[in-house]
Amino acid sequence: MSLAARDLTISYGGAPVLRDLTVDIPHGGFTMVIGPNGCGKSTLVKAMGRVLKPGGGQILLHGRDLWSYRGREAARHVALLPQNPVAPDGITVEGLVRRGRYPHHTLLRQWSPADDDAIAFALERTGLGDLGGAQVGRLSGGQRQRAWIAMVLAQQTELLLLDEPTTFLDISHQYELLELCRELHEEGRTVVAVLHDLNQAARFATHLIVMSEGRVVAQGPPSEVVTSRLVHEVFGLECDVVPDPRTLTPMVVPHTRRAAAASLAGRAQNAPRTSTISDSGNSR
Amino acid sequence: MRRAQETQGAQGVRRARRAPRGYLAAGPIAIPLARAGVVAGLAVLVLLLAAAVATLSMGRLGVPVPDLLHALTHGPSEGKQAFVLERLRGPRLAVAVGTGAALGLSGALFQTVTRNPLGSPDVIGLSAGAGAGAAVAALLLPGTLPPWAGALAGAALAMALVYFSTGTGFRNPGRLIVAGIGVYAIATAIIQYVVYAVERDRAAALTAYVNGSLSARSWEHAATVWATLLAVVPLVLLLSRRLAVTELGDELAAGLGADPRRARSAAVVLSIVLSAGAVAVAGPISFIALTAPQIAKRLTRLPGPHLTLATLVGALLLVLADLAAQQAPLPGSLPVGVYTLALGGLYLGYLLIREWRKGSL
Structure with missing residues (x-):
């Protein structure tokens, strides 16, 4: 187990957001953390990325307390892409990716031969090979998010933590990014992502962690975890769970309120109506 | 590319x-x-040199350029020139360069870590605190402390007040600015009170100090500000790499292994020390700390932080402003702070208009 939380408690001044949480991140897996807003999923990932210091308990990295590592040492094992990173004015894609090499540098050695290979790899891997000299501010949303992924890739860590990487992207770019994450995982990295969309999570993840009110309420392969009962309990959403016609992974099909009220029986007949645009927001 | x-x-x-x-x-x-940075730095350095030569050679008491070169290599030749170079304009120039550099670097550090282009230690009440300290020392309790010591004590007290009233020290930029504006208001109120409490003519003597002045500076003043620079610059060099990463946002910086809060606290402390050193020798000179980093940023199209360039631009701005203060055909001799205020006001107006035209304001 390369990354794990043990009795983790974290609070932002007031009531704890996470309380005595224990969870393991499967080595080499593509883990997605899901749960309703405010359930603590982002907090968990931030704690694992050494952004938040535990008030109690520990994060274990290779069996050792994450905070017993020096900052840059930990950053050579775990990379975190937060929700709202800031691109400095006037920075180029390559300049941004280069900053991901920070943990590998020292005061007098702010460049090493390995840098160029790592940066070239990261740019190529994210399809930005031709855009190294472009200004980050002028990129499209999808390209910009890939530039950030390239930055954490250049960090060359075996663990990659992504906090809601698909937010602000349109649907085709969401899938493009998730495919990229899956490829990165298939190349041998352990990838952990916080995601809002249950169907996307179930389709791409090898392991799901479902959180609610600061606790882990279910975890395991998507096919075992995602059930209509769980979605109802955790998200308060009535739904059917059917096999995704393409991948056979579980797919959540919410009921509409109107349909649920109108029909006490014949749930299946109403199911197709439930994917109207006005209701898709409920699954988030 | x-x-x-x-x-x-x-x-x-x-x-x-x-x-x-x-x-x-x-x-x-x-x-x-980066080459663009080196080129811009050298260009500013050449301008600074030219402004320095102009400062020493212009006007009625000026030392002509050939004599200046001679004086540099062989020491000043005659009594009048020696007086001008060693007592009058030499120390004044050394103070201007050092103070400008300290203010420029101070502002660049502050703006980098607060991500606020209008940030400088002045905004959180450093200069106002210094002014209040000087006013109390010189006018309310005369004979207790020299004005510069009063200014330093006032600045230190103001910064301590900011530090303790945020609840998080200097870590959180938002709280820092809100607490600082409060302290700024208190300090300004104290200055107003002192000015009204004492007779008008004595208060007038303070006005020059509250605006910042470089007239009648000695080599001791120069040594003070240069010693501050010498102590702080190596620490800034140690910190600069972390500051570049902190620009990516706190969470990403933490993920890269650079503790953004410690970096920010350290940068704010260094920024305050630099500004305090400047205030101690020249009084609160406004706007250099604010504008120098902004000008430095626009000289190159490189991503920041532009610490070296802002330092050089700060020195250049103050030497130019002081040249104007010495040579402008205006009645009386206005303190240099009035010129930097005008300069900074113009520049700020230009910035605002530009942002407004771009539609981002």
């Missing part, structure tokens, strides 16, 4: 053994040094 070729194919891998352009490399050492 320049690196794009190297990202493709084996050619890039072979060429990658040497540090790319934009680095100063020797043996195991490699430090980023």
Whole structure:
């Protein structure tokens, strides 16, 4: 187990957001953390990325307390892409990716031969090979998010933590990014992502962690975890769970309120109506 | 663009053994040094030199340029020139360069870590605190402390007040600015009170100090501000790499292994020390700390932080403002702070109009 939380408690001044949480991140897996807003999923990932210091308990990295590592040492094992990173004015894609090499540098050695290979790899891997000299501010949303992924890739860590990487992207770019994450995982990295969309999570993840009110309420392969009962309990959403016609992974099909009220029986007949645009927001 | 070729194919891998352009490399050492930055820095340095020569040679008491060169190599030749160079304009110039540099660097540090282009230690009440301290020391309790010591004590007290009233020290930029504006208001109120409490003519003597002045500075003043620079600059060099990462946002910086809060606290403390050193020798000179980093940022199109360039621009701005203060055909001799205020006001107006035209305001 390369990354794990043990009795983790974290609070932002007031009531704890996470309380005595224990969870393991499967080595080499593509883990997605899901749960309703405010359930603590982002907090968990931030704690694992050494952004938040535990008030109690520990994060274990290779069996050792994450905070017993020096900052840059930990950053050579775990990379975190937060929700709202800031691109400095006037920075180029390559300049941004280069900053991901920070943990590998020292005061007098702010460049090493390995840098160029790592940066070239990261740019190529994210399809930005031709855009190294472009200004980050002028990129499209999808390209910009890939530039950030390239930055954490250049960090060359075996663990990659992504906090809601698909937010602000349109649907085709969401899938493009998730495919990229899956490829990165298939190349041998352990990838952990916080995601809002249950169907996307179930389709791409090898392991799901479902959180609610600061606790882990279910975890395991998507096919075992995602059930209509769980979605109802955790998200308060009535739904059917059917096999995704393409991948056979579980797919959540919410009921509409109107349909649920109108029909006490014949749930299946109403199911197709439930994917109207006005209701898709409920699954988030 | 320049690196794009190297990202493709084996050619890039072979060429990658040497540090790319934009680095100063020797043996195991490699430090980023972009050419555009070096060019801009040298240009500012040349202008600074020209402004320094003008400061020493212009006007009725000025030392002509040939004599200046002679004086530099052989020492001043005659009594009047010696007096001007050693007592009058020499120390004044040394104070102006050092103070301007300290203010420029102070502002660049502050703006980098607060991500606020209008940030400088002045905004959180450093100058106002210094002014209040000087006013109390010189007018309310005369004879207790010299004005500069009063200013330093006032600045220190104001900054301590900010530090303790945020609840998080200097870590959180938002709280820092809100608490600072409160302290600024208190300090300004104290200045107003002192000015009204004492007779008008004595208060007038303070006005020059509250605006910042470089007239009648000695080599001791120069030594004070240069010693501050000498102490702080190495610490800034140690910190600069972390500041560049902190620009990416706190969470990403933490993920990269650079503790953003510690970096921010350290940068704010260094920024305050630099500004306090400047205030101690010249009084609160406004707007240099604010504008120098902004000008430095626009001289190159490189991503920040532009610490070195802001330092040089700060020195240049103050020497130019002081040149104007000495040579402008205006009645009386206005303190240099009035000129920097005008300069900064103009520049700020220009910035606002530009942002407004771009539609981002």
